[in-house]
Amino acid sequence: MDYLIPIAILAFTSLMAIMALESRSLVYGAISLGGFFLGLSLFFFYLDLLYLAIFQLLVYVGAVSVLILFAVMVIGEPAKKVPTPRYGGLGFLGGLLVALAAVFIALFLLFSFLNLAADTLFQIMLYVSPVVVLLAFVILFIGEPRQRSGYRFKAFGILGASLVFAGFIGVISYLGTVPSYEGSVTFNLVDLADSLLDQYGLLILVLGLLLAAAAFGAVALAKKEEEEQ
Amino acid sequence: MAETPPRDFLRTFLAVATVVFLACVALLLYLVVGPLESVLSYLFRNPAQLLVDPLFKTIVFPGLVYAGLVAYLAIWGERKFAAKVQNRVGPLYAGGLPGGILQNVADLLKILFKEVIIPRDTDKPIFILAPLFAFVIGALPVVLVPYSPTYVILDFPLGVLLFFVFTSFYPLVLLLAGWSSNNKFSFIGSLRALYQQASYEVPLFLAALAPVMLTGSFRLIDIGDAQGKVWFVLVAPISAIVFFTALLAELEKFPFDIPEADSELVAGWLTEYSGVPYLLYQFAAYIKMVAYAGLFVVLFLGGWNGFAFLPGEWWMVIKVALVVLVIISTRAFFPRIRIDQLLNVGWTKLIPLALLSIAILVGLQLLGVLALVR
């Protein structure tokens, strides 16, 4: 039961990530992406990395989310063309993904509650993933025939994701127990400042130049070219 | 036909309603909480201990009641001050108390009874939730400002940065509010507000860097304690000026009043809002002002350090009141500048000034005159 807080953050964040991809309207997707960034910064808060959490909030939620939302609004549909979202805006495939993620999270809860060994959990995930993929294929091909071509891409996507996930889990279980330092960590700003300036000082200057170049490039790309008229 | 004037009826109605409301609350407490003794013993256990209880701090001072009261007085004071400067009288009649100080209550009642119009083709969830988010994000910075080393609701090791996190969340809400109104002018108005708020975040952060450099910590209590001998406004005056200007722009006060300009684009991004959502936006703006004024006092004006005949919290309250007075006086004194002039000032003039101030501080330290803490 001591995993309750990180599992709650994990549930919220993965729900936001799935909604960012599967919601019907791009604007809801952009807002959910902002929620995903917020959930990730909650993870950083839980890990006692306070400065990183606030940096993530400031840069991602404060700037990148606004940028993405602004671009989506400039491109996209006017507000009245948004179809009424059903099933909370997700649709069938989004619901399937949410169910998969919920199964994953429930497995975590079960294993931490029963204090079982991690190897068993990872073996289960390694062998269950292909079965899930097979089930997904079967369900999708039984579905509506006239949308089969669209669904084929999505099945391909689920296949790729499951392979990647199984790969990760396989690597972890192959490496055995990863050694972990579970002592308490106090937040220390001086160490961070020391390493940022001494070791990575030159890199920060280069990063500044890169950001300036990216800003210039973005403006130059998005500017309307008036000479051609 | 009754001959009693309407004002008497309203006053008696309000008095009776207040008494009935309080009686209901007392009855509810008695029935729900259980024996009244346990509640009373919690409230009255020890006055000295009650004053530093976290619940007291959150609700009364420096939390909801105090911030609400200052915002209320600021709204009234803004109208009165602007009126006096413009040789008018301002709010005078409401409530019978001198100076029309109950005018805000009258406005509040009027807005509560107004019809909430939701236009037909808007994105309704976003349209309804945007004012709530604006209010929450505007009101949350109040918990960070310390009024003395004991009177702080949330003592965060990176207090200054968390304050700026709330600053950077606000343009998101503006964008959603303007877009969901399904009105081209609202969207353009919210884009202009977005440009203004996002552009002035950079000078705000850079100017707040000077007190952080002088103290060596992001924690607001440390910054306040470090000003025991000399206030930071005397050590880094350029940063203080830049911070105050950027603060006026972030709060959408004159001369940076474009988003709420009454004579351009109807009401900017607020056009489609009426009634309670409008009230939420306005109240959020004024509570944000209380929080930002508190931040300015802690960062530059010495916080709770003052002469010893008053406790620190009182000094803080007096200074915050003075800063709020200066902020609301800008409505009377300044014209409104154009959006391109505004962005010009923000990017090309304020940012180099803030960097100049930091360079001066570093130079003073290298010369050995000033000792920057670590």
Added chain:
Amino acid sequence: MNELQFFIAASALFFAIGVYGLLSKKSAVRILFSIEIIINAASLNIAAFARFTPYNLGDAQSVTIFIIALAAAEAAAGLALIIESFRLRGKVDVDEMDELKG
């Protein structure tokens, strides 16, 4: 299962969600969302290793800060490209962007 394994598995889950979006979406904006999800999964992984290995915490946090800043620059450039191609074509459908001309 110790906490580090939990966080590695969590970042693997986000990575998998991002790969799913990358492979199966036909709107360029959704693909950009997936890229951002993948980058954030990687930074969560590094941050978890930073917390749970007894080395210098400042170094690992600096690396994650670099990742965040670089991802922001890349998102800006990507969005500029998307806006420009939307102006040319009227929609952002990656299945139809299969010509080098224009």
